[in-house]
Amino acid sequence: MNRIKQILKGESIENLLDETILRIFGEGLIMSSDSEILSLIKLYYPNLFASRENKLLHYQALFYKTLPEPSTVKEQIFKIYQDVIFENFHHGYTPIQVDIANGISNNQIFSFSAPTSTGKSFVIMNLIKECDSDVVVIVPSRALINEYYARLCELIPEKSVNILTFIEHINTAHANKNVFIVTPERCREIFKFSNIFKVGLFLFDEAQLSNEDNQRGMFFDSIVRRCNVKFPKAKLIFAQPFVCNPESQIARNKLTERQSSSKNYRQQNVGQLYLAYNDSKFYHFGIDKAVMGNRKEECSFDPIMRCIESGGSILFYVSKSKILSRGFHDEFNEYISKCEKISDENALILIEKIQKYTGGKTTKNQNYYSLFIDLLSYGIVVHHGSMPLEARLLVEEFTRKGFCKICFATSTLEQGINMPFDIVFIDRLESSDPLGVKNLIGRAERSSVDPNFDYGSIVIRTSAMSRFRQLMTTPITLKSTSMLDVEHIDDIDLNEIKQELNEGTYDDSFNLPQSKLEILSDDESNQIIRQLLDYLFVNQKFISSNTITNGDRWSKLVSLFDSFYAHYVKRELSQGERGVLHTAIRILVWRVEAKTFKNMCQLRYQYVSRAKERALYKRRNVENRLEAKFTARYQEIPNKNCHSLPLVDRGILARDVDYDTIIYDTYDYLDKFIGFKLSDILYAAFYKYFLQNGDDRALTAANYIKYGTNDNQEIWLLKYGVMFEDMTILKPHITSINQNELIVNQTFYQLPEDKRRAVERFVN
Template structure:
């Protein structure tokens, strides 16, 4: 079989091609890329003939969640297999639900082993299996995902599937709602999972199952990879009776998790699955023309074949959606608006009450507006009116959640996204247009283009389209690459003498990492020394007056006082590093401290964004003087000895070049990636340890302000129950009391509109 694409388009050898692909599908299942390509092309160019074979194709693919008629003896065989799996796993399934063979085998692997690690394409439906297993567990379950955005997706799925309110579904580790709950399901990132190890003795959680989804991210070389493996090892040591499951896409050696983390091989198993539920076709755009090409040249043809229509325009006009995979820099400098102008013009403004809702919600969160030319203008929000969304890892979590809901609601026509979507977020599209082809990271690229095509319950063959701009041979190589994960953890690799993380790595390996404070022994020793204690006293004396926080106005009004305060926090951070910060690192830390102080003083996210934007454009300058752009330090991760000074905006910029969206993204990076991930634990531990040692109540207050943003015990408890400050402002009058046992509501809670009490809906009787 050769030149299949050309033959299908030209209506040649169609019966022979159908016979070829049906035989392979019956014997092997949907495992070959070329088979799924052929089926997709047959559907596109020979739809009437495809309809004659559709039921056989779907039966042979074993997509048992579709209600497919059985017309032949071979179809009946698959029907009996479907019935057998339903009967065997009936404790997991409702009468109308069915597992595919792959889903059933994944469940079998979990049931029969202490550790089960597997890989499967993105359309396998593994989350359906996971939810069924989570429901079946009698005790606590911990789901570890790579991003906070994926936390929300899991949380919503679990809430929709688990109506039993005696099951706590929490996006953080905490011992709450004890009186009304019989088990907990925690959905957390590796960073949040560390809280699990603080609980000992009578309050110990009984964990039946650890689920590590998108586990290939443990392969990252930065601290996240280190932290991921550290969580696996600490959990395996603390909960030896729990089951451990690792899920990856497109990985040939899922056993790597078992090997690298030294899990018991005699109680473990692994399996790579290749079965696909969705077909894909591949197109290259050259100049203004589109050409089909196949991955396997021997079967699909070695030469590209002209596509007689513009696939992007066609999908948009037909009401479909397109994902453009672009660099973050292209989003930031707005090149997306010029490079993809022809497609953006297809998307007309839409007046829709649901679009109005999303625009208004995003304005509330970010403080942006949609009046072009005015201060605080947000192009990101404005584009929603055309059904165009932007998605990347520096967007505020609530913003990303709304964007994902907007997309799943069918309102999105175009999405400009970075590699954030590779982290397993379920946002499928009809077309994935790869503007940024990174052939060096084949696993990430495969995961990303897995978003092309929607797996539906409809009785049809599902497929998607992938479009690239260049390097057809490089793309083919990526698709045919066998992806392997490292079998040696970064925790065990030879130390770099100049690595700031060596102390962390060593304490995890030798088991001396302190679970209560999430610090290494060396860090604990450093914050207990006399010099550090003096720094803590200096900070407490500066920010407290008569036992209460000094006003923010006092801090801002006295420049020398403010600089001394920043310097004290800098010295405190340096005690953890056991070295001095570079000037560039100090710039970043000073900005983080400023933002942290704003949060301590109750400033909302949008207020902080407003402050930073107003400072940057120098909005307080006299009207008679043309404002100049002030220097503002952009976010960078710390520690980083090699960091160079990085002005996000400065003297070389004009006021009109200052982008409010950039300020929003940068502010969120500071809050989420630096304050939340790097600084909060360290500062909290320093002040709470000082309180334990000296009994200075000011230290406990400041520790609470740093961690929770408040020292009010009721507010802290409500935050621990998952409410935001915005939720608390609305619901506090309707709450009688709250503690670890339960939230006691007043009768007036019944009068609160449903949309305003979603955060407590699972705690209501």
């Protein structure tokens, strides 16, 4: 059987369409081949498809769409079903959404799996809104945190509900409920408040993170177990896509003592087409060779070019190295060149916000030129894990509002971020990651509320067809045994972490295990901290960026940090580790002075590109061949095998330093090392030194390390979620701020709406 050839030749199309729709009436859209057949017929025979589309939508039971009145008895059956659901749930749920809602309602622990288009997010959002106690949402990435935050703020406008992307006990005079949206690493801060917060629901979204054989996977499981113990009355809900055994979450963490259940849903709400690409030609192919045919069939047009010309959007999934090296620009220039400059005022406002946040410019051959921002003005987006979070959020808003024509992205889009495209082009197929691939192709069209059958297209290299088919048909199962229960792990560091997590020796107030805290407050650490304070403060003031450019003071300072960190990890540091640590310390000092991300990046760019020296040469009208200064590229440490890698290749001229590279690498340092690891270590060391010795400089240093400021009002603003970018404008309009409330004066209401937004939820 070769349904693709049959459809392309136009043989018995009407019968094929009716057979497929009838099968969906009885079974639902669970077969990949049915999804492909429907999508192909809609593409090539739109008028015929339109004559059956209403019937198909009823049979799919997509009750969130504006469905037409039923015209047959079978359609009327689904209309009755829809009315009953709305009467009982007051939402336009599909039968699958009803089953998910019932599973959550009837169990203390419920783990389920569903395709990306099922609409689980809609059920989850309503569940959070309707919960009358505190809620904790655990997601794997910062990008998902902010997507949840934006949607929940819109769904829950009541100011009596704190919606926070961190765990803090604030706004207590006015809030009677808290919704926390955090990563697993920051979720453990909830246990500091186990006697204060009344958590009724823990939601673990994208819960397949538990399957990772690394520190994050162990942290995830340890959080699940502690939530179960510390909050025994709370519901624990696990949501994940495409997993065959969602019950593994219950078994691996020994949650069977409470009322629990699990379910794997297979129904899809959208269709998908599969195409292969080779030598500028495109071919249709199918996943199930027995139904769709085992050979590819030539497509008579370029679907990517047609999509661009018709105002659609394309996602190119490429490697991060291809983005950073700008290789994507040359390889896909045929399509990039078709994108005309954007004139829409709303799009230009978003681009301007990104410019203000990053400091990037769009004038070529000038300081701070950013190709990333320049491309945005043509509707071309880049998206990857090293993009600053605030810029990433603006880019995602830019895309959702329809301004993106082409997006070049890495695996950051795998984890449920709501950025749908008409076509997903997989330039880089991760054969070892079936779940990642399935999540990624879920970006190819999302179900809309319009009364249409929605579908998207996936394009791969012809050479990857066999591997792709295998990935798509490989059952995805999660391990039933946690790394926490594995008797021995070869990695010494992971084995130590496992032991500490199992023994429960983590100190929640410092986010560190007791064994590490003992090191940070022993005699050797205290001696190093005492010397560090003498170098970090000049005339009782924290050192300035001028002090850390170079020179003897800087050399002695980083040497002391080397000794401190080596003592912490209990071994000598490699040259690569020292380079990363030195760069991180420099960025920490810049952060204190610069405050905003833009200023931080521009200070680092000026240093690496030797901007002052080049300006001096220019004033003297002298040509310069100055080479860029060394700065270490971000790498994860501790790692004794870490080699010294320059961010800018040796021999690159200072004037040719790429500002985008500075932006991405600086964010990596702030997010992955300073924010996630180093600041916890240094804060604990300086704060404990302050408690032991009463040296106020240590407390000041601890605050600078943790918050970037020692100003009490600014620290409270940070706790209320305000970024430094907004503080300068907001501070004059705030009368008082503390744990109980945030009070503004009348001038606050004269600020533009976008400036008030940062704290408006807390203003009563």
